[in-house]
Amino acid sequence: MASPPPKQTMKERILETADRLFYLQGIRAIGVDTIAAEIGISKRTLYNHFPSKDALISAYLERRFVQPRPSDKPPVEQILATFDSLERRFSSRDFRGCPFVNAVAELGPGDEDHSVKNIAIAFKESRRVWFRDLLKQLGVADAEGLATQLVLLVDGSIAQDLVRDDPAMARAAKQAARVLLANAGVDIGDSGLADKPKVAAKNRGG
Numbered sequence: 069m070a071s072p073p074p075k076q077t078m079k080e081r082i083l084e085t086a087d088r089l090f091y092l093q094g095i096r097a098i099g100v101d102t103i104a105a106e107i108g109i110s111k112r113t114l115y116n117h118f119p120s121k122d123a124l125i126s127a128y129l130e131r132r133f134v135q136p137r138p139s140d141k142p143p144v145e146q147i148l149a150t151f152d153s154l155e156r157r158f159s160s161r162d163f164r165g166c167p168f169v170n171a172v173a174e175l176g177p178g179d180e181d182h183s184v185k186n187i188a189i190a191f192k193e194s195r196r197v198w199f200r201d202l203l204k205q206l207g208v209a210d211a212e213g214l215a216t217q218l219v220l221l222v223d224g225s226i227a228q229d230l231v232r233d234d235p236a237m238a239r240a241a242k243q244a245a246r247v248l249l250a251n252a253g254v255d256i257g258d259s260g261l262a263d264k265p266k267v268a269a270k271n272r273g274g
Contacts, residue, residue: 079117081107087128091167095125095174100191122183125171129187136198143202144249144256147218151242154225158235166223168192180184195219208252221245 076084085106089098100121104114118124139146157163164170168188175184200215208214225241228234249256 078109078113082109082114082117082124083127083131086124087131090125090128091164091170092162095171100124102251121141125175126183129168129184129191133187133191135180135194143205144254147202147249148242148245148256149201150218150222151225151238151245154222154241155235155238158225158229158238166226168224170221192219192223195222203252206249206254208254210252214248214252217246217248221248264265 082103086098086103089103089106100114104111107114113125116123118127136146141149144172168191171184172179172188179185195256196215196219199218200211203211203214221241221244225237228240246256
């Protein structure tokens with residue numbers, strides 16, 4: 069019989085609740101009072117674990133800073149699978165875009181010490197470097213430049229989906245990625261075939 073999952077610490081409960089509310093409703097819209105009330109604790113208890121809202125925001129973004137899982141799949145498949153993953157995320161009714169871009173856009177000049185912007189830059193750069201390293205394995209001459217173009221496709225498809233509520237934006241970005249890879253001399257093989265539509269329409273309903 070499997071052991072029950074370990075009980076969450078109060079710090080984990082606070083962070084999990086903040087993560088959900090910040091992402092779905094916005095960082096500015098959610099105060100520490102709301103987070104504390106959602107959990108059923110006092111603000112003082114919350115501040116015992118996170119001394120300020122800014123500290124909680126930074127912890128929220130660091131929690132979202134997850135590296136891609138190692139894979140034995142060929143590099144070209146890993147690159148193109150990024151856009152399949154995006155399409156699945158776009159079709160989720162609780163998708164609200166990139167949490168790092170959202171945080172920078174929301175906080176803007178209020179991020180006086182640039183802590184939020186620095187975390188966002190580090191995340192975006194980690195994704196670009198991930199693409200770059202895969203492209204180097206494929207022997208692409210300008211792996212740096214093509215990696216930048218691929219992350220632009222990722223971020224552009226996210227923006228388009230938020231405006232259009234259309235997961236097919238990820239598919240369009242994947243097709244553009246195939247063109248870029250082929251032009252860089254990468255053999256995309258069967259992955260160059262057109263995808264069949266996977267999601268007919270975005271399900272935002274209940």
